[in-house]
Amino acid sequence: MGSDKPRHPLDPKRRPRATVWGSSPGPGYSPANSNTRIHGPKPFVLPEAAGRPTAALAMNLGLNSERLRAQMVSRLREQGIDDERVLAAMQAVPRHLFVDQGLASRAYEDAALPIGYGQTISQPWVVAHMLSLMSVGRNPQRVLEIGAGCGYQAAVLAQFVREVFAIERVRGLYEQARMNLAQGRFKTRVRLTFGDGMLGLEHHAPFDGIVVAAAGVKIPEALLHQLAIGARLIAPEGSTHQRLILIERTSQASWQRVELQDVRFVPLRPGTQL
Numbered sequence: 595m596g597s598d599k600p601r602h603p604l605d606p607k608r609r610p611r612a613t614v615w616g617s618s619p620g621p622g623y624s625p626a627n628s629n630t631r632i633h634g635p636k637p638f639v640l641p642e643a644a645g646r647p648t649a650a651l652a653m654n655l656g657l658n659s660e661r662l663r664a665q666m667v668s669r670l671r672e673q674g675i676d677d678e679r680v681l682a683a684m685q686a687v688p689r690h691l692f693v694d695q696g697l698a699s700r701a702y703e704d705a706a707l708p709i710g711y712g713q714t715i716s717q718p719w720v721v722a723h724m725l726s727l728m729s730v731g732r733n734p735q736r737v738l739e740i741g742a743g744c745g746y747q748a749a750v751l752a753q754f755v756r757e758v759f760a761i762e763r764v765r766g767l768y769e770q771a772r773m774n775l776a777q778g779r780f781k782t783r784v785r786l787t788f789g790d791g792m793l794g795l796e797h798h799a800p801f802d803g804i805v806v807a808a809a810g811v812k813i814p815e816a817l818l819h820q821l822a823i824g825a826r827l828i829a830p831e832g833s834t835h836q837r838l839i840l841i842e843r844t845s846q847a848s849w850q851r852v853e854l855q856d857v858r859f860v861p862l863r864p865g866t867q868l
């Protein structure tokens with residue numbers, strides 16, 4: 595009957611309203627207990643990890659990472675992600691290359707992990723969910739990402755989008771993302787900018803999709819004007835209490851807004867940090 599029908603992607607009831615960790619690891623976080631989070635299946639821990647030196651572990655992970663990613667992707671499916679483009683992209687991008695070597699063994703857990711400067715790489719489920727919502731029923735060619743961090747989400751986007759424009763405001767992270775993206779040969783499709791993403795990239799607009807990886811009290815208005823008509827923006831909004839918001843530009847002067855579930859992201863900040 596009705597309840598068996600798949601829910602419309604914009605239906606806020608589609609996912610349980612539990613808080614999920616986006617780019618923030620949450621209160622009480624330490625690298626040793628980062629499973630603070632989240633709903634969904636149990637985090638995966640590499641069994642071989644115990645007692646191995648880091649370099650050997652990284653090599654081991656390199657050899658096994660395809661299998662670990664396949665497990666991550668099947669967990670994402672179980673958690674309701676059904677966009678095949680997004681799933682294929684998450685299968686293709688080696689997330690362990692985007693985190694510090696010491697955390698590489700945990701790269702395929704469904705957890706946000708620290709990347710330095712008080713920032714984090716977003717939880718895989720959140721990346722998959724946001725990219726699915728931004729692109730469902732569409733074929734986005736030019737997408738803007740605010741908050742590139744270590745570059746992971748931009749690399750995932752680059753698997754199915756022709757041109758990704760990504761902005762990061764922390765100089766050290768911008769450099770990190772640049773190196774990570776070059777190493778993975780994703781750079782050709784990602785145009786990384788050091789700057790304040792709250793302003794967007796006016797001279798490259800309009801975009802077929804905008805993904806914001808940090809939470810502002812309000813979604814910056816400049817970004818709404820840089821959406822193409824029919825395109826979608828997905829962003830967390832709020833400070834202590836945050837919600838994921840999906841906005842679709844329906845005409846030159848109208849936008850439709852839907853509030854989705856509670857989330858926890860690092861704050862969207864103005865200006866840049868050297």
Ligand code: SAH
Pocket residue numbers: 617713714715716740741742743744745746747748761762763764767789790791792807808860861862863864865
């Ligand atoms: N997209 C990343 C998530 C990084 S965390 C991933 O793939 O995991 C969010 C990032 O947003 C942080 O690196 C933070 O520095 C950045 N950020 C916050 N405010 C910003 C702004 N106004 N412009 C650009 N980046 C911003």
